[in-house]
Amino acid sequence: MKDYVKRDLEYIWHPCAQMKDYEELNPIVIERGEGVWLYDIHGNKYLDCISSWWTNTLGHSNKRINKAIKNQIDEIEHVIFANFSNKPAIDLAEKLVSITPEGLNKVFYSDNGSSAVEIALKMSFHYNMQRNKTKKKKFVALSDAYHGETLGALSVCDIDAFNMIYKPLLLDTLRIDGPDCYRCKYGCTRDKCSARCFEAMEKCLVENHEEISAVIVEPMVQGAAGMKIYSPIYLKKLRNLCDKYDVHLIVDEIAMGFGRTGEMFACNHADISPDFMCLSKGISAGYMPMSVVMTTNEIYNCFYADYSERKSFLHSHTYAGNAMACAIALENLKIFEEENIIENNKFKGRLIEKLTIERGKNCSHIGEVRSIGMITAIEIVKDRGTKERYSWQSRVGYKIYKIALKKGLLLRAIGDVLYFIPPYVISKDEIEFMIDICFESIEEYFKYNFKIE
Ligand SMILES: Cc1ncc(COP(=O)(O)O)c(C=O)c1O
Structure with a gap:
C-alpha cells in the first residue's frame, strides 16, 4: 500500500501539468500541514508561499477552523x-x-x-x-x-x-x-x-x-x-x-x-x-x-x-x-x-514588499517587483531596459521553482513571474525565510543552471 509516488503516477492525471514533467519531478505527497508549512511523507517541509493556489487564508490546519468543522459534522x-x-x-x-x-x-x-x-x-x-x-x-x-x-x-x-x-x-x-x-x-x-x-x-x-x-x-x-x-x-x-x-x-x-x-x-x-x-x-x-x-x-x-x-x-x-x-x-x-486580519496584514504586506525590493535591486534579472496588499510579484526578464521576456520554452520560472523546492519553498511561478501570496498567518521570520530562499534560488539558477535557450 505504501509507495505513494508510484501509485500516484500510476493512477492520477494532475491538473495544470504536463504529466511527462513528473518523470523528473515526482509528485510531492503531503501528509500534513500547519500554519504556512506543508510536510511531505518523507519528512521534508515546504513554506506554502502561494497559499495552495491562492486559497488558504488562515494557515493549514487552523485550530479554530478545524473545531468549526468538528462541530458542524455532528x-x-x-x-x-x-x-x-x-x-x-x-x-x-x-x-x-x-x-x-x-x-x-x-x-x-x-x-x-x-x-x-x-x-x-x-x-x-x-x-x-x-x-x-x-x-x-x-x-x-x-x-x-x-x-x-x-x-x-x-x-x-x-x-x-x-x-x-x-x-x-x-x-x-x-x-x-x-x-x-x-x-x-x-x-x-x-x-x-x-x-x-x-x-x-x-x-x-x-x-x-x-x-x-x-x-x-x-x-x-x-x-x-x-x-x-x-x-x-x-x-x-x-x-x-x-x-x-x-x-x-x-x-x-x-x-x-x-x-x-x-x-x-x-x-x-x-x-x-x-x-x-x-x-x-x-x-x-x-x-x-x-x-x-x-x-x-x-x-x-x-x-x-x-x-x-x-x-x-x-x-x-x-x-x-x-x-x-x-x-x-x-x-x-x-x-x-x-483577529483584525486585514489591518494586521498591512504590516506584513509592506514588509514583504520592502524586503523584496531591497533584495531585488541588485539582481539584474528582475524587471519589476510589484505589490498590493498580501501580494508581491517578481517579474524575471531577459533585459531590464527593454523588458523583453525569455521565450516561454525557456521555462525560467519553472526551473527556479524546482530549485526553491529543494530549499523548502513552494514558489510556483506563472511563466517567469515568481510571487508571494502567503497565508495571512505568516510570521516575520517566515517572511524573511521566504524572501531569502526565493532570491537564493534565483541567484543559483542564473549562476549555475542558466543556458541561453
Ligand atoms: C480570477 C479567477 N477566476 C476564476 C478562477 C477559477 O476558479 P476554479 O479553479 O475554482 O474553477 C480562478 C482560479 O484560479 C481565478 O483566479
Missing part, C-alpha cells in the same frame, strides 16, 4: 439545497450581504470558481432575455484575463496555454486590450495613470452596447496573467461606462476577495459595486470547494414569477450551499473580524 454535513436549506448557509448569506458592496443583496451558492463565472454569465444573459433585450448575447473581457476553465468561463479567458486549442468550442467574446502598467503603451505607471488604456473599452461599448450583456474583469489584479496590478481608476470608469450603456459589470473576485489586495474585496479600492460579484477560494479559507455569486434585488426580481412563466434560473450544482463549507466560511469571517 449536526449536518450536506443537504439538498432546493426547497431545503441549512443554518450555516443562511448565516453566511446574511453575513456576505453585510460585508460586500452596497446593493449586492442576493447570494447564489455553487462549489468552485469556474462555475461561479458560468452562473454570472448565464444570469446576465438570461436577465436580458427576460426583459426582451434579445440582441444582448455577447460578453466583453480583457486581454490576459483568467476566469476559469469550463467552456463558458474559458470563453472569457485570454491565456493561450488554456484557451488556444478549445477556440472552436468557445463563445464569441469581445476582447479588449486591458491595462498593462509594467509595459504601458502610453508611458504611464500604476500610480500615475492617465487611463488612456480605458479608451479601447469605451470604444467597444459605444459601438456594441446593444449586443453586450456584460463586461467581466478581475478587479485590481489579473492573477493568472502574472499578478498584473492596475489602477482603481480603470474600475471606476468601467462602472460608469457600464451604467451609461445598460451593460452588466461582473467582478470576478475569486482570487482577490477576502483581503488578498489589502481590502476585504478588491473592488473596494475603487469604491464600486458590481452587478455580479463572483467569490470563491479565500471564502472557505482553503478548506472546502465553495463559491458564490452575489447580485442585486433588481436582477433577482426579474426571475421572480409564477413557475408557468418559465422565468426560473435553473442552474444547480449538487454541492451548492454545502453546510460544512458554509460553517467553515463563517468561522473564517469571524476570525477575520476578531
Whole structure:
C-alpha cells in the first residue's frame, strides 16, 4: 500500500501539468500541514508561499477552523439545497450581504470558481432575455484575463496555454486590450495613470452596447496573467461606462476577495459595486470547494414569477450551499473580524514588499517587483531596459521553482513571474525565510543552471 509516488503516477492525471514533467519531478505527497508549512511523507517541509493556489487564508490546519468543522459534522454535513436549506448557509448569506458592496443583496451558492463565472454569465444573459433585450448575447473581457476553465468561463479567458486549442468550442467574446502598467503603451505607471488604456473599452461599448450583456474583469489584479496590478481608476470608469450603456459589470473576485489586495474585496479600492460579484477560494479559507455569486434585488426580481412563466434560473450544482463549507466560511469571517486580519496584514504586506525590493535591486534579472496588499510579484526578464521576456520554452520560472523546492519553498511561478501570496498567518521570520530562499534560488539558477535557450 505504501509507495505513494508510484501509485500516484500510476493512477492520477494532475491538473495544470504536463504529466511527462513528473518523470523528473515526482509528485510531492503531503501528509500534513500547519500554519504556512506543508510536510511531505518523507519528512521534508515546504513554506506554502502561494497559499495552495491562492486559497488558504488562515494557515493549514487552523485550530479554530478545524473545531468549526468538528462541530458542524455532528449536526449536518450536506443537504439538498432546493426547497431545503441549512443554518450555516443562511448565516453566511446574511453575513456576505453585510460585508460586500452596497446593493449586492442576493447570494447564489455553487462549489468552485469556474462555475461561479458560468452562473454570472448565464444570469446576465438570461436577465436580458427576460426583459426582451434579445440582441444582448455577447460578453466583453480583457486581454490576459483568467476566469476559469469550463467552456463558458474559458470563453472569457485570454491565456493561450488554456484557451488556444478549445477556440472552436468557445463563445464569441469581445476582447479588449486591458491595462498593462509594467509595459504601458502610453508611458504611464500604476500610480500615475492617465487611463488612456480605458479608451479601447469605451470604444467597444459605444459601438456594441446593444449586443453586450456584460463586461467581466478581475478587479485590481489579473492573477493568472502574472499578478498584473492596475489602477482603481480603470474600475471606476468601467462602472460608469457600464451604467451609461445598460451593460452588466461582473467582478470576478475569486482570487482577490477576502483581503488578498489589502481590502476585504478588491473592488473596494475603487469604491464600486458590481452587478455580479463572483467569490470563491479565500471564502472557505482553503478548506472546502465553495463559491458564490452575489447580485442585486433588481436582477433577482426579474426571475421572480409564477413557475408557468418559465422565468426560473435553473442552474444547480449538487454541492451548492454545502453546510460544512458554509460553517467553515463563517468561522473564517469571524476570525477575520476578531483577529483584525486585514489591518494586521498591512504590516506584513509592506514588509514583504520592502524586503523584496531591497533584495531585488541588485539582481539584474528582475524587471519589476510589484505589490498590493498580501501580494508581491517578481517579474524575471531577459533585459531590464527593454523588458523583453525569455521565450516561454525557456521555462525560467519553472526551473527556479524546482530549485526553491529543494530549499523548502513552494514558489510556483506563472511563466517567469515568481510571487508571494502567503497565508495571512505568516510570521516575520517566515517572511524573511521566504524572501531569502526565493532570491537564493534565483541567484543559483542564473549562476549555475542558466543556458541561453
Ligand atoms: C480570477 C479567477 N477566476 C476564476 C478562477 C477559477 O476558479 P476554479 O479553479 O475554482 O474553477 C480562478 C482560479 O484560479 C481565478 O483566479
